[in-house]
Amino acid sequence: xxxxxxxxxxxxxxxxxxxxxxxxxxxxxxxxxxxxxxxxxxxxxxxxxxxxxxxxxxxxxxxxxxxxxxxxxxxxxxxxxxxxxxxxxxxxxxxxxxxxxxxxxxxxxxxxxxxxxxxxxxxxxxxxxxxxxxxxxxxxxxxxxxxxxxxxxxxxxxxxxxxxxxxxxxxxxxxxxxxxxxxxxxxxxxxxxxxxxxxxxxxxxxxxxxxxxxxxxxxxxxxxxxxxxxxxxxxxxxxxxxxxxxxxxxxxxxxxxxxxxxxxxxxxxxxxxxxxxxxxxxxxxxxxxxxxxxxxxxxxxxxxxxxxxxxxxxxxxxxxxxxxxxxxxxxxxxxxxxxxxxxxxxxxxxxxxxxxxxxxxxxxxxxxxxxxxxxxxxxxxxxxxxxxxxxxx
Amino acid sequence: xxxxxxxxxxxxxxxxxxxxxxxxxxxxxxxxxxxxxxxxxxxxxxxxxxxxxxxxxxxxxxxxxxxxxxxxxxxxxxxxxxxxxxxxxxxxxxxxxxxxxxxxxxxxxxxxxxxxxxxxxxxxxxxxxxxxxxxxxxxxxxxxxxxxxxxxxxxxxxxxxxxxxxxxxxxxxxxxxxxxxxxxxxxxxxxxxxxxxxxxxxxxxxxxxxxxxxxxxxxxxxxxxxxxxxxxxxxxxxxxxxxxxxxxxxxxxxxxxxxxxxxxxxxxxxxxxxxxxxxxxxxxxxxxxxxxxxxxxxxxxxxxxxxxxxxxxxxxxxxxxxxxxxxxxxxxxxxxxxxxxxxxxxxxxxxxxxxxxxxxxxxxxxxxxxxxxxxxxxxxxxxxxxxxxxxxx
Numbered sequence: 001x002x003x004x005x006x007x008x009x010x011x012x013x014x015x016x017x018x019x020x021x022x023x024x025x026x027x028x029x030x031x032x033x034x035x036x037x038x039x040x041x042x043x044x045x046x047x048x049x050x051x052x053x054x055x056x057x058x059x060x061x062x063x064x065x066x067x068x069x070x071x072x073x074x075x076x077x078x079x080x081x082x083x084x085x086x087x088x089x090x091x092x093x094x095x096x097x098x099x100x101x102x103x104x105x106x107x108x109x110x111x112x113x114x115x116x117x118x119x120x121x122x123x124x125x126x127x128x129x130x131x132x133x134x135x136x137x138x139x140x141x142x143x144x145x146x147x148x149x150x151x152x153x154x155x156x157x158x159x160x161x162x163x164x165x166x167x168x169x170x171x172x173x174x175x176x177x178x179x180x181x182x183x184x185x186x187x188x189x190x191x192x193x194x195x196x197x198x199x200x201x202x203x204x205x206x207x208x209x210x211x212x213x214x215x216x217x218x219x220x221x222x223x224x225x226x227x228x229x230x231x232x233x234x235x236x237x238x239x240x241x242x243x244x245x246x247x248x249x250x251x252x253x254x255x256x257x258x259x260x261x262x263x264x265x266x267x268x269x270x271x272x273x274x275x276x277x278x279x280x281x282x283x284x285x286x287x288x289x290x291x292x293x294x295x296x297x298x299x300x301x302x303x304x305x306x307x308x309x310x311x312x313x314x315x316x317x318x319x320x321x322x323x324x325x326x327x328x329x330x331x332x333x334x335x336x337x338x339x340x341x342x343x344x345x346x347x348x349x350x351x352x353x354x355x356x357x358x359x360x361x362x363x364x365x366x367x368x369x370x371x372x373x374x375x376x377x378x379x380x381x382x383x384x385x386x387x388x389x390x391x392x393x
Numbered sequence: 394x395x396x397x398x399x400x401x402x403x404x405x406x407x408x409x410x411x412x413x414x415x416x417x418x419x420x421x422x423x424x425x426x427x428x429x430x431x432x433x434x435x436x437x438x439x440x441x442x443x444x445x446x447x448x449x450x451x452x453x454x455x456x457x458x459x460x461x462x463x464x465x466x467x468x469x470x471x472x473x474x475x476x477x478x479x480x481x482x483x484x485x486x487x488x489x490x491x492x493x494x495x496x497x498x499x500x501x502x503x504x505x506x507x508x509x510x511x512x513x514x515x516x517x518x519x520x521x522x523x524x525x526x527x528x529x530x531x532x533x534x535x536x537x538x539x540x541x542x543x544x545x546x547x548x549x550x551x552x553x554x555x556x557x558x559x560x561x562x563x564x565x566x567x568x569x570x571x572x573x574x575x576x577x578x579x580x581x582x583x584x585x586x587x588x589x590x591x592x593x594x595x596x597x598x599x600x601x602x603x604x605x606x607x608x609x610x611x612x613x614x615x616x617x618x619x620x621x622x623x624x625x626x627x628x629x630x631x632x633x634x635x636x637x638x639x640x641x642x643x644x645x646x647x648x649x650x651x652x653x654x655x656x657x658x659x660x661x662x663x664x665x666x667x668x669x670x671x672x673x674x675x676x677x678x679x680x681x682x683x684x685x686x687x688x689x690x691x692x693x694x695x696x697x698x699x700x701x702x703x704x705x706x707x708x709x710x711x712x713x714x715x716x717x718x719x720x721x722x723x724x725x726x727x728x729x730x731x732x733x734x735x736x737x738x739x740x741x742x743x744x745x746x747x748x749x750x751x752x753x754x755x756x757x758x759x760x761x762x763x764x765x766x767x768x769x770x771x772x773x774x775x776x777x778x779x780x781x782x783x784x785x786x
Binding site for chain 2 (some may be wrong): 003019022025029031129130131132135136137141143144149205266267270272282283284285286287289290291292293296298299302303305306309310313315316317320381
């Protein structure tokens with residue numbers, strides 16, 4: 001069973017480590033896996049794989065023209081990787097990818113191509129790390145309509161929020177700490193801006209609804225503007241603040257958004273650190289909840305391994321997602337919201353249910369209002385902190 | 394794809410309902426499933442399948458001699474069903490079963506027979522209902538050593554415990570209510586005595602450790618003796634009481650037991666009603682947690698459907714469990730315990746860290762002690778309430 005790996009960063013080294021350390025166990029179960037080549041960008045960089053004979057290359061064509069069965073993609077680039085995956089698929093190679101940006105942006109194209117070429121396209125590692133989410137949901141779609149999914153899908157944001165909550169620290173302090181520890185990137189925008197979570201909720205939702213959702217249609221609001229005073233305000237009312245990615249299909253319309261949320265449930269509000277959590281509602285069960293490490297070397301490699309073994313043993317589901325349904329993305333959810341702004345428009349005044357003034361900041365709980373109307377009343381969101389308020393169930 | 398069903402109780406009717414209602418969706422995904430026969434005990438009983446043409450029989454041989462590919466077992470008998478499954482397997486039929494008693498008692502025999510006959514043996518529905526637990530763990534065993542698993546695995550017990558906790562009701566009141574609602578059987582021993590949870594932790598643990606564990610080796614203590622005063626005592630100290638099934642493999646020895654537990658974590662202590670929860674520790678991740686409905690018609694049928702489609706599409710894992718490891722079951726865990734007894738022996742006196750006397754009852758927190766020593770000090774357990782105390786992590 002010949003495979004190749006594209007990328008040898010954190011997750012790539014994790015995959016190599018598992019394949020090396022578990023060689024005996026894998027052999028016993030008839031998995032004789034050989035890593036033919038690892039594609040890297042900089043051949044002169046010192047690397048320390050456990051297998052000293054591991055072959056590195058910076059020439060993509062060596063992988064494209066090889067006879068490997070499956071290529072594991074653990075890169076983080078978008079367009080370049082997409083183009084490469086397409087080329088690999090066209091030569092009949094199965095793909096296992098952890099690249100959520102590519103999966104989210106090109107979900108329809110890649111699933112269609114996999115079907116056309118009759119190969120496997122697996123992406124368990126693209127959502128919620130070690131937690132088995134994608135495959136069980138895939139199975140479920142054959143015989144159960146799921147109409148709602150919510151998640152804490154970005155570990156970095158959750159690390160920052162839960163740390164601010166528990167320790168009472170400032171956003172900047174915790175972000176710097178997360179960056180020092182390697183939990184957050186130098187440019188943290190994808191994480192704290194909600195874009196990473198947005199990609200994951202797009203993948204989960206499209207899978208569940210079998211419908212295309214464009215990334216731009218997803219209302220995405222991050223945590224960059226959150227302050228200690230928001231946690232104080234929430235805490236006084238019994239709420240935690242978490243960045244939730246949520247979608248629901250009702251009456252043929254989809255509401256899908258990533259938004260900080262005041263929440264006091266037993267699941268999301270109790271999710272701390274870099275942990276991810278996913279809650280799925282289906283017609284055969286009220287909901288089930290999955291929680292676990294959403295990132296990390298061995299954690300994400302674990303998900304890659306699940307996919308890899310399924311593909312190599314031909315136990316994977318041949319791609320069935322075909323965007324066969326078409327739903328309008330409505331995004332006009334109605335709820336109470338929390339907003340903090342220094343600029344209270346006349347329109348916003350009409351929406352206030354409760355208000356607290358701290359220096360130049362107005363901390364406001366709105367009446368029940370549609371997100372569209374609220375955005376209209378708020379105007380420019382760049383200086384505002386906004387959160388949906390989820391009543392306790 | 395011809396199948397048969399043995400049993401047409403709650404879960405059996407759920408499977409028929411899903412197969413009937415989802416026929417179009419299943420067909421679209423190339424599952425043309427026909428229920429050839431349903432085995433029932435009493436042919437004269439009135440039944441209302443959605444498919445009016447569904448064929449019932451009370452003659453097992455009609456199924457044994459049929460050419461069905463897979464037989465779904467949703468019976469609740471033990472020896473009779475075991476013998477039938479063996480006969481079916483010997484004729485090359487794949488088995489999907491929700492019968493935890495059979496799976497637990499004959500795990501080695503059935504896995505061995507499935508290997509010998511090169512067929513599929515699936516039992517997702519035997520543990521934790523709709524929560525996808527067994528299959529993801531199976532996959533994990535190929536490349537990850539898991540050394541610990543814990544669960545709330547019996548919905549009836551959890552319903553009783555969490556209801557007593559929340560409402561302050563008595564054990565007898567809540568049990569009667571559960572029986573009236575159909576959550577508990579007329580003879581609730583298997584549930585409240587911990588035996589159902591014992592079977593499930595045996596299955597999960599054997600799977601993870603690839604080692605045989607005899608049911609009799611599992612220390613099993615139920616909730617029959619719990620009283621309101623135990624919840625008061627626990628609650629004053631910030632604890633909930635839950636019936637946990639736990640096992641751990643350390644230094645080549647297994648500790649495995651079902652025991653009421655004082656707990657204040659964010660997972661088990663926050664599991665209410667008939668919900669099940671499972672927490673698995675593995676070498677590639679700290680732990681992941683799965684929570685959802687542990688029983689119910691469509692909930693359990695959902696798990697049966699996962700297995701069935703995997704088997705019919707030949708995507709299931711061919712049985713690999715071979716009890717290849719052999720570990721001593723030690724069951725000498727050390728911890729603090731809570732005991733309530735009216736009979737305080739001299740040996741028990743030496744173990745007391747904290748004591749409260751209520752009428753003739755002594756409510757005791759022990760020092761750290763081994764379970765063996767504590768049992769020795771307690772003597773007859775039939776009138777005692779016993780719980781392990783898990784310190785907050």
